[in-house]
Amino acid sequence: MRYTARRLRQGVAHWSYFWGMVGSLVLFGTPAFAQAPEKLELRYQGWASKVLYPELAEDLGYLAPIKLKWVGNTISGPQDIQAAVTGDVDFGGAFNGSIVKLVAAHAPVKAVISYVGTDKQTNGGLFVLQGSPIHGARDLLGKKVGVNTPGAYEQYLVTAYLEKAGLSKDDLQKITFVAAPPVNLAQLLKQKQLDAIFLEDIIKDKLVADGGATLLTTDYQLFGSFGYASYLFTDRFIAQNPNTVRKFVDGTARAIEWARNTPHDEVVARLKKIVAQRHRNEDASIVNYWKSAGVGGKGGLINADDFTTYIDWYVSNGVLKAGQVKPEDIYSNQFNPFNQSVAAH
Known part of the structure; x- marks a missing residue:
């Protein structure tokens, strides 16, 4: 099913005026890279017994001067991204299909980085x-x-x-x-x-x-290997805090690559330390079973197929109409430092 989904060339998106303006700041102007983050605290929900990549990024110092504020745990991606839409948290993450549904319901959001996926070592x-x-x-x-x-x-x-x-x-x-x-x-x-x-x-x-x-x-x-869940922010949050979003994506992307390229035992030790220090009364032994970064694209880069697979699924079972949602409506790699067009400027 994944491989029969139509292949859309990444980056050939017809961005709206809003995204064109944000993109010009990030890609062609220096302000987005030179200015300090507008917001220095990001509220979020965690997952029991798991260390999220933003949490790892903060521990590694990649998010500074931004701090994360944990407001509780979630057991549901859809609930997490809905909390972002309502403003109860600043960012949320969910299965890409859930993000497709949210965008189809006209929620003003944009996925900015993939954070969960599958590979040979890490899979469901x-x-x-x-x-x-x-x-x-x-x-x-x-x-x-x-x-x-x-x-x-x-x-x-x-x-x-x-x-x-x-x-x-x-x-x-x-x-x-x-x-x-x-x-x-x-x-x-x-x-x-x-x-x-x-x-x-x-x-x-x-x-x-x-x-x-x-x-x-x-x-x-x-x-095979692919990314299937992404973090998102609302359009309004991005418009008001573009440097904060850039720093968040940059730090999270670097944390993903740190986990990918650091010796296994060192990664596990770091994750165990993070769980122990946050005192959330959770089963820290689960961290021992961490095997790999488990994210499809380098630094969490999103591929169009990460969304078209589920768009096609929903169209086939009648949840969506053909053409109702397009990948370019859903995600952007423009804040990710591993995006070649970003790195070139």
Whole structure:
């Protein structure tokens, strides 16, 4: 499904006047690079037992003089980006398909950097209990599958797995998706309250290490390496704070590359230190299962296909109309230092 989506050339976007003005500041003028950040504190929501790349960036000193202000944890990407739209936080992150839906609903937002993805070492997987009678896609008919958020990335991956196995749309209606926090899904599976669960990155790897579960497939096996979640700001925030956004993206991008290029044990030690110092009463042992940066593009660069895949999915199942949303309406790489057009100026 991912590879059959139409290929859109990155960067051939017809930006609106607003984005043209912002782009001229970032790409061709020096003010956006020379001026200090307009806002020195960014409110955000965290994830239990995870260190986000902005958190790592702050710890590495890449965000200075900007400070992050944690306002609580979320278990839902859609909730996180909605909080950004309403102004409860300054930035939010979610599955790219959820961002597509938000833009389709005319929310004035722009995705600026990818922060979650899949690669050979870091990926999400669909699990059943060891000894379960479920051995393949068709065995899931009539069963309950646990995901963190209905209609988001994990449900998309399970749906793709089922469709690749030849199941029809009518077959898909026979599967019940159940929402639960990622840290609780494994327990619900072990208690047999769920028949299968989808877990992402290090939480998945912890379940594998603990034993007792069988892996049916992974997102990497289905589609290879790609980014599937991005951070966004509102258009208004970007217009009022372009240097703050640039610094945020720059620091987060550098943190991603630091994690990609630093020895594994050093990265894990740093993540454990961050979790220990923030005192959020969370399971720090999950950090031990960190394997790789797990982000598609260098420094979190976004590819058009990171959104067209889900646009096509929503069009095919009737959620969106053809042409209702275009990738250039959704994201911009213009603040990312690893964007060649930015680095050239």
